[in-house]
Structures are given as C-alpha cells and as structure tokens.
Amino acid sequence: MQKICRPTVLTMQEEEILVHTLVKLGKWGYGFDRLQLQRCVQDYVRRMDRPNPFHNGMPGPDWCLMFERRWSTEISRRVAQNLPKNRAAAGSQEVLEDCYNKLKDIIARFDLQNKPQNIFNCDEIGFQQMPAYRKYFVKGVVVILTSW
Structure with a gap:
C-alpha cells in the first residue's frame, strides 16, 4: 500500500542537502534552531520562485515536526552546551x-x-x-x- 499524504514542499534531494548543511554547521559550532530553519526554508522557496503553500509564507511548527520525523535517523535537536x-x-x-x-x-x-x-x-x-x-x-x- 502507498502512503496517502500531502507532498513535501522541498524535494527529497533538497531536504537531503538541507540536512547535510545542518549537520555541517553543527560540527562547525553554528547550530540552527527551528526558527532559523523555518526562515531558511522560507527564503529558499521565495528565491526559487515556487508557489508558497505556507501560511504567511513561512513553514509552521507542524512542518518542522514532520521534517524532523522524516530525518530522525540523521539529525536530532539537542540543548547547546558552552565550550570555551x-x-x-x-x-x-x-x-x-x-x-x-x-x-x-x-x-x-x-x-x-x-x-x-x-x-x-x-x-x-x-x-x-x-x-x-x-x-x-x-x-x-x-x-x-x-x-x-
């Protein structure tokens, strides 16, 4: 049986690049929180001149949760720790x-x-x-x- 759900706004390849970027930035010490992720996706959709299905043009909390679930084997959210x-x-x-x-x-x-x-x-x-x-x-x- 095939899953019945709404198609994602970004393609799997675009989401994969986004996840790779989040991981790389985290390794470099520049963490992205949910708001920054939402703004990044909003800016990307706008620059690609795609139809924007998001309310007020920005992905909401539900989009973030579903994105995190889709990529839960690759990324997770953690509390930042200061490291001198x-x-x-x-x-x-x-x-x-x-x-x-x-x-x-x-x-x-x-x-x-x-x-x-x-x-x-x-x-x-x-x-x-x-x-x-x-x-x-x-x-x-x-x-x-x-x-x-």
Whole structure:
C-alpha cells in the first residue's frame, strides 16, 4: 500500500542537502534552531520562485515536526552546551585517544563494564542545576568528556 499524504514542499534531494548543511554547521559550532530553519526554508522557496503553500509564507511548527520525523535517523535537536575556545582547541586526536584509554582503564579497574548506572559525567564545577534550554539541530548524540 502507498502512503496517502500531502507532498513535501522541498524535494527529497533538497531536504537531503538541507540536512547535510545542518549537520555541517553543527560540527562547525553554528547550530540552527527551528526558527532559523523555518526562515531558511522560507527564503529558499521565495528565491526559487515556487508557489508558497505556507501560511504567511513561512513553514509552521507542524512542518518542522514532520521534517524532523522524516530525518530522525540523521539529525536530532539537542540543548547547546558552552565550550570555551581553549577546551575546543585541546580536542586533538591524541588528547581524545589518551582520554578514552584512561576511561577504559578506570572502567576495567572498578569493574563498571556492565554497570552504566554507576557512571556519571561531571567535572570540577559539579552538576549544573538549570542548563540552557535552547535546542539546535545536530547529528546524533553529543558527548563531551572532561579532563581527569
């Protein structure tokens, strides 16, 4: 059986390029939130001189949700985390490999392989009480490891 639904405004190829762009911008540290995505699509449809089916010319929340569902295996929305420039620069391949080697040693030493409920992520600052709530599109899950 074939799905019965309204055709998408952008073609699959155009949406694929948009998703690729969202992922690339996220890797570069420039997150897109829903409003920016809506404005980008609005501007693209206008520039391509297509009929604009959106109310007030801009995609609404329903369009965003359906876009996110269509591409849920590629992108998701996450709360942004501040990362100082010096910590970002310290993320070289050697530093990351050393960090993961130390993590493996600690997990083995304390027999935590099958006990994820006993593993916590914190640093010298401790646990944040109220993190920021603005969500951006990113590829997969973002994991930030802190120094030992």
